[in-house]
Amino acid sequence: MKLVFYRAYIIPIFLLSLFIFTSCKQLPQSSNKPTMLSECGNMYNYNLVTKNEYGIFYLIKGDGKTTLLRANDDWSNAVSIGEGIYSYFLIDDSIYFTKDSETGIYKMDYRGGKVEKICDLPCDELISSGNRIYFSTYDKDKNCFLYSMSRDGKDLKQLFSGDAYNLQPIDNYLYYYLNVAVDDSEIYRLELDTLKSERVGTAHEVDRFFVNNGTVYYHDLNDLYSLNLNSGTVNQITKKLRVFAESMNVYGNYLIYSKLDDNGTYTYALNMTTGESIKISDYAYDYVLVIGDELMTNKGKFVPAV
Numbered sequence: 001m002k003l004v005f006y007r008a009y010i011i012p013i014f015l016l017s018l019f020i021f022t023s024c025k026q027l028p029q030s031s032n033k034p035t036m037l038s039e040c041g042n043m044y045n046y047n048l049v050t051k052n053e054y055g056i057f058y059l060i061k062g063d064g065k066t067t068l069l070r071a072n073d074d075w076s077n078a079v080s081i082g083e084g085i086y087s088y089f090l091i092d093d094s095i096y097f098t099k100d101s102e103t104g105i106y107k108m109d110y111r112g113g114k115v116e117k118i119c120d121l122p123c124d125e126l127i128s129s130g131n132r133i134y135f136s137t138y139d140k141d142k143n144c145f146l147y148s149m150s151r152d153g154k155d156l157k158q159l160f161s162g163d164a165y166n167l168q169p170i171d172n173y174l175y176y177y178l179n180v181a182v183d184d185s186e187i188y189r190l191e192l193d194t195l196k197s198e199r200v201g202t203a204h205e206v207d208r209f210f211v212n213n214g215t216v217y218y219h220d221l222n223d224l225y226s227l228n229l230n231s232g233t234v235n236q237i238t239k240k241l242r243v244f245a246e247s248m249n250v251y252g253n254y255l256i257y258s259k260l261d262d263n264g265t266y267t268y269a270l271n272m273t274t275g276e277s278i279k280i281s282d283y284a285y286d287y288v289l290v291i292g293d294e295l296m297t298n299k300g301k302f303v304p305a306v
Helices: 007-016 036-044
Strands: 019-030 047-051 055-062 065-071 081-082 085-091 096-099 105-109 115-121 126-129 132-138 144-150 157-161 167-172 173-181 184-191 197-203 206-212 213-219 221-229 234-236 243-249 254-261 265-273 277-281 287-293 293-297 300-305
Touching: 036 047, 036 167, 036 206, 047 065, 047 085, 047 144, 047 287, 055 167, 055 206, 065 184, 081 096, 085 105, 085 126, 105 243, 126 167, 126 300, 132 167, 157 287, 167 206, 173 206, 184 206, 197 213, 197 221, 206 243, 243 293
Parallel strands: 019 300
Antiparallel strands: 047 055, 055 065, 065 081, 085 096, 096 105, 105 115, 126 132, 132 144, 144 157, 167 173, 173 184, 184 197, 206 213, 213 221, 221 234, 243 254, 254 265, 265 277, 287 293, 293 300
16 A cells, blocks of 8 residues: 555545535444554545544645644634645654655644654654554665654664555554565564564455454455454455455444445445444445544545444
8 A cells, every 4th residue: 555646636525525424324333532443544545534632633735735734523723733744644642744845754743833853764654553653664766664763753673674565553563464476465463572573364465454353354356355363264255346445444343345246336334243244325435534433435424323
């Protein structure tokens, strides 16, 4: 997954649809607290909009530049907290971000103050676990690497050389996938204490995955699969469908995904405890963002039932 090529044209489409409300009565309302999985899912979908205890943060594009804004939970009193920002990542009361025209990783507080450059390396994906930040980067020859550093940018360490996509910290492991060759992907986990990597699964072409309660749910060649980390058992959840990888996100105990089949396009919620999928929309979405207790898409906003 690359953040760099898709984001720019999708922002205006999203902003046009922020205030379309679509009731989603079949999906139980989840907690309004963000989870690690939904934060990862939002990051994979370019962090167009995110939310934490300090408000709602979102990017807008205009006059050839992007601006990051912060608003109240009801979208009121939006204020600009930074311009020329390409991508951003919320970690507690700080915002880590990259710029449109400059290489490096920057940090500021949630009000837009105390701006400082903490790393000279470019950044693709970035996530935190404990007191460390993990991010994927690349050099001028497009060789890829995985690095970690402390939250202030110190103690920079290269963990390994190679592609690392879909960064996801779960239970003292950092999960990611590699594209080994054409039609050959591998899912790994890196033990954060020992920095030892372990391959946990193989697939043809992984685009997105989430790890929940010892199971990896992953997208491979247009279908959705699950992998039990203890037994190694693989289960094909959808068959001969077109599941949209960008629509995958986690809402509470549900894995959200859109699909196309012979009967049309729909969006489903997979209960990751029971394995049951329920249809929650007659639309398919380009992306799904989890913002508090709501789901936001390129076609509008879901308000799940209480």
